[in-house]
Amino acid sequence: MAHRWRNKLSDNDVTDEAVYLNRRALLAGGLAGLGLGMSGTVARASDLEPTSWDDITSYNNYYEFGVNKSDPAKHAHRLTTAPWSVRIDGQVDKPGDYTFEDIMSKMTVEERIYRFRCVEAWSMVVPWNGFEQADLLQQAGVQSGAKYVAFETVLRPDEMPGVRFPVLDWPYVEGLRMDEAMHPLTIMATGIYGRDIPNQNGAPLRLVVPWKYGFKSIKSIVRITVTDREPPTSWNKSAPQEYGFYSNVNPEVDHPRWSQATERVLGTGLFAQRQDTLMFNGYADEVASLYADMDLTKFY
Amino acid sequence: MSWPSTINRGLARLPAPLLYVVGFGYAAWMLWLGISNQLGADPVKVLEHAMGEAALYMLVLGLAVSPLRELAKINLMKFRRAIGLTCFMFLVFHLSVWAVLDVQRLSEVWADIVKRPYITVGMAGFVLLLPLALTSNNLSIRKMGATGWRKLHTLVYPAAILGGLHYVMQAKGFQIRPVVFLLLIIALVAWRYLRPRTKPIARREKREIA
Numbered sequence: 001m002a003h004r005w006r007n008k009l010s011d012n013d014v015t016d017e018a019v020y021l022n023r024r025a026l027l028a029g030g031l032a033g034l035g036l037g038m039s040g041t042v043a044r045a046s047d048l049e050p051t052s053w054d055d056i057t058s059y060n061n062y063y064e065f066g067v068n069k070s071d072p073a074k075h076a077h078r079l080t081t082a083p084w085s086v087r088i089d090g091q092v093d094k095p096g097d098y099t100f101e102d103i104m105s106k107m108t109v110e111e112r113i114y115r116f117r118c119v120e121a122w123s124m125v126v127p128w129n130g131f132e133q134a135d136l137l138q139q140a141g142v143q144s145g146a147k148y149v150a151f152e153t154v155l156r157p158d159e160m161p162g163v164r165f166p167v168l169d170w171p172y173v174e175g176l177r178m179d180e181a182m183h184p185l186t187i188m189a190t191g192i193y194g195r196d197i198p199n200q201n202g203a204p205l206r207l208v209v210p211w212k213y214g215f216k217s218i219k220s221i222v223r224i225t226v227t228d229r230e231p232p233t234s235w236n237k238s239a240p241q242e243y244g245f246y247s248n249v250n251p252e253v254d255h256p257r258w259s260q261a262t263e264r265v266l267g268t269g270l271f272a273q274r275q276d277t278l279m280f281n282g283y284a285d286e287v288a289s290l291y292a293d294m295d296l297t298k299f300y
Numbered sequence: 301m302s303w304p305s306t307i308n309r310g311l312a313r314l315p316a317p318l319l320y321v322v323g324f325g326y327a328a329w330m331l332w333l334g335i336s337n338q339l340g341a342d343p344v345k346v347l348e349h350a351m352g353e354a355a356l357y358m359l360v361l362g363l364a365v366s367p368l369r370e371l372a373k374i375n376l377m378k379f380r381r382a383i384g385l386t387c388f389m390f391l392v393f394h395l396s397v398w399a400v401l402d403v404q405r406l407s408e409v410w411a412d413i414v415k416r417p418y419i420t421v422g423m424a425g426f427v428l429l430l431p432l433a434l435t436s437n438n439l440s441i442r443k444m445g446a447t448g449w450r451k452l453h454t455l456v457y458p459a460a461i462l463g464g465l466h467y468v469m470q471a472k473g474f475q476i477r478p479v480v481f482l483l484l485i486i487a488l489v490a491w492r493y494l495r496p497r498t499k500p501i502a503r504r505e506k507r508e509i510a
Contacts (some may be wrong), residue, residue, distance in 0.1 A: 055341035067475050069342070120472075122342055167473040238473055257416050257470070259408065268342040270334040274404050 030155035051124040053193050055267040058260040060200045061118065061168050061218055064153070064160040071162065072200035078159045079220065081204045090150075090226035095143025100204050103191070106139060107131035109176050110206070111194070112187055117233075117249045117281045119213035123263040128208055129191030130201055134182040142226055144179070149181040150174075151207060152223035168234050174218035175231035175245065176209065177290075185286055188221075213247045243260055244300040248291065249281035304373040311366070313373065316382045323358075323386035327351065327393050338437045351394035356467060356481055358387030358462045363488035369496075382438050388433040391426055418469035425462030428455045457489045 035103050062072035084100040109129050117123045137149065155171035157163050163170045180186060189208045190197055197203045202219025209216050215235050225231070235243035242256050249259045261273040291299075330350050334343040361376075362383040368374045376383075399409045412419045433454055434440070441449045464482035471478045 051341070060340035063473065067471075067473070067477075070340070074365055124341075165474075167475060229347070235473075254415075257418055259412070264342065264344060264402070269337060270343040270401060270493075293419070 002057040017049065036062060047117065050113060050127045050193075051267045055191060056124060056126055057077045057198045057200060059124075059266060061120075061214065062162075062200055062202070064155070064162045064170070064172065065200070066162045067165075067167060071081075073198075075161055076199035076203075078152070078161075078205070079156070079199045080159060081199060081220075084204050086221055087207070087223045088136075088226075089223070091143040091146040091228065092137075092226050093113050093143060095140070098140075103136065103205075107135055107188075109190060112189075112210075114185075114208060115212035115278075115281050115283075116208075116210065116214055116217075117277065118257060118262060119215055119243070119260075121255075121258055121263050121277075122266055123275070123277075124266050126208075127193050128187060128189040129194060129197075130189035130205075130208065131185040132184055132186040133188050134184065136188060137181060137225075137226070140224075140226070142182075145228055146226045146273065147178050147228045148226075148231055149176050149178060150223075150225040150227055151176075151218045151221050152225075153218055154222045168238050172234045173231065174216055174220060174233050176207075176216070178226075178231075179290055180209065180287075183287065183290070196222045211249055211280040211287045213249060215243070216247050225269065246291075246299050247298075248296065248300075249277060249279070250296055250300070251279060253297050255280075265289060302373075308373075308375050308439070311379075314379075315380050317377060319382040319386050320389075323389060326354065327390065337355060344397065348394060348397045348402055351390050352467070355387050355390035355394055356463060358383055359456075359463055360481070360484055360488065362387060362456065363435060363460055363485065367488065367491050385433060385436055388429055391429065395426065418466055421462050421469060422466035425459045425466060427460070428459035432456060432459075457492070460485045461489060 058073045059069045060072040065075040078254060085097045087097050089095040098256040102239040109131055111127060111129055113127045116126045151174045153172035187208045188205050190205050191199060205221055207217045230245060233245055236245055256258050261278055263277045265275050311319045330347055333339050339346040365376045368376060403409050403412060412422050432455055462475050464485040467478040468482050
């Protein structure tokens with residue numbers, strides 16, 4: 001079992017609420033005064049400067065609510081997130097329906113400031129609040145012989161206007177290898193910036209796997225199945241030549257339709273420079289060993 | 301008075317160059333919104349997509365001029381050149397935003413054109429439109445002669461289909477909107493080849509049967 005991951009960033013590194021809520025105004029002001037100057041007004045505590053709350057919660061891929069980035073923020077309020085329960089089944093000692101309250105009463109919520117890299121070549125930095133996925137799996141009791149974990153998003157046509165269209169084969173499903181699911185970096189997020197996670201970001205609880213492309217971090221989870229077989233994943237089913245099961249962030253392996261070498265950092269303005277994408281999204285030290293003997297161009 | 305002639309009377313009062321003003325004004329307004337940080341988290345993509353979509357609307361409108369005149373008796377002929385050139389203007393902006401603000405590196409721009417099929421397809425459509433934009437003036441029509449000019453300008457049909465295809469190919473998952481655009485473009489092009497080229501009398505009979 002890997003060591004428990006320690007956050008190198010503290011609360012002090014999170015931009016003050018007054019600043020992040022107003023960043024857009026500050027940027028606009030900075031622009032007016034400085035021409036193309038971008039960073040002057042916002043203090044940079046570290047390389048990982050969290051994206052503003054507004055941007056994190058208004059720019060989402062959650063196709064159950066529509067395919068435009070602004071659709072989830074518009075429509076996700078229709079999703080009922082209480083009561084909520086997660087069915088944990090498969091190769092576990094204690095299968096069953098776990099209510100959200102039940103889960104939360106036994107978990108330790110901590111802050112994790114992670115890079116978030118979308119397969120579409122944009123990125124954010126998100127100050128998540130959540131607990132380690134391993135803690136939840138251990139509570140259910142993973143049996144020996146289990147190799148994978150499958151996840152499923154809620155499917156409610158009455159509350160999700162986007163599922164009228166066959167954009168993907170609903171419900172949305174994802175999966176991880178057991179060592180990935182048990183890795184201390186892998187969390188179930190229940191909050192952002194210390195607030196409850198908004199519906200458009202995957203309330204009430206979602207997966208966050210920071211070294212993989214964002215679509216692996218499945219939202220609004222209702223089912224977790226522990227299994228010995230590699231589970232199907234939505235984007236892989238939709239376009240297998242474009243999206244593999246692993247989908248680790250890798251600047252050297254391009255998506256067939258675009259390069260993955262660089263990324264647009266959201267919230268940095270119209271004239272911002274693209275940033276180089278880091279191997280495993282900057283978490284190579286923590287996770288590269290999981291894939292030591294794998295050809296990552298084959299297992300993309 | 302029938303409603304097509306009411307519409308035609310209204311259209312007759314509008315000067316065609318108004319379209320350039322509106323088109324350019326829209327592009328400038330979007331750019332301003334981007335510069336002043338009012339296009340959300342990803343202003344580059346919003347601007348890029350807005351220009352591409354505006355070009356698609358102009359393509360569809362341009363292709364609709366003839367069928368509208370023939371089937372609905374609505375006459376947009378005097379706007380056709382402005383529609384085409386405004387479409388081309390949006391494409392130039394679409395490409396500029398993509399190359400300069402999005403991809404940012406010239407070597408990568410070229411690599412994308414060669415390596416990414418949806419970009420190859422889109423770029424091919426743009427290249428086909430280039431001679432059309434350059435000859436959208438009275439002098440060219442005089443020099444080339446009406447027949448030659450018209451023949452050259454049928455390039456808009458493959459260009460439009462490539463544009464629709466580019467839109468479909470860039471979408472993730474199965475998305476309705478790009479497919480609707482492509483089908484509309486295909487239908488508008490197909491109409492030109494499939495419509496009954498018969499005498500007006502024969503056509504009237506046909507309508508009665510239908």
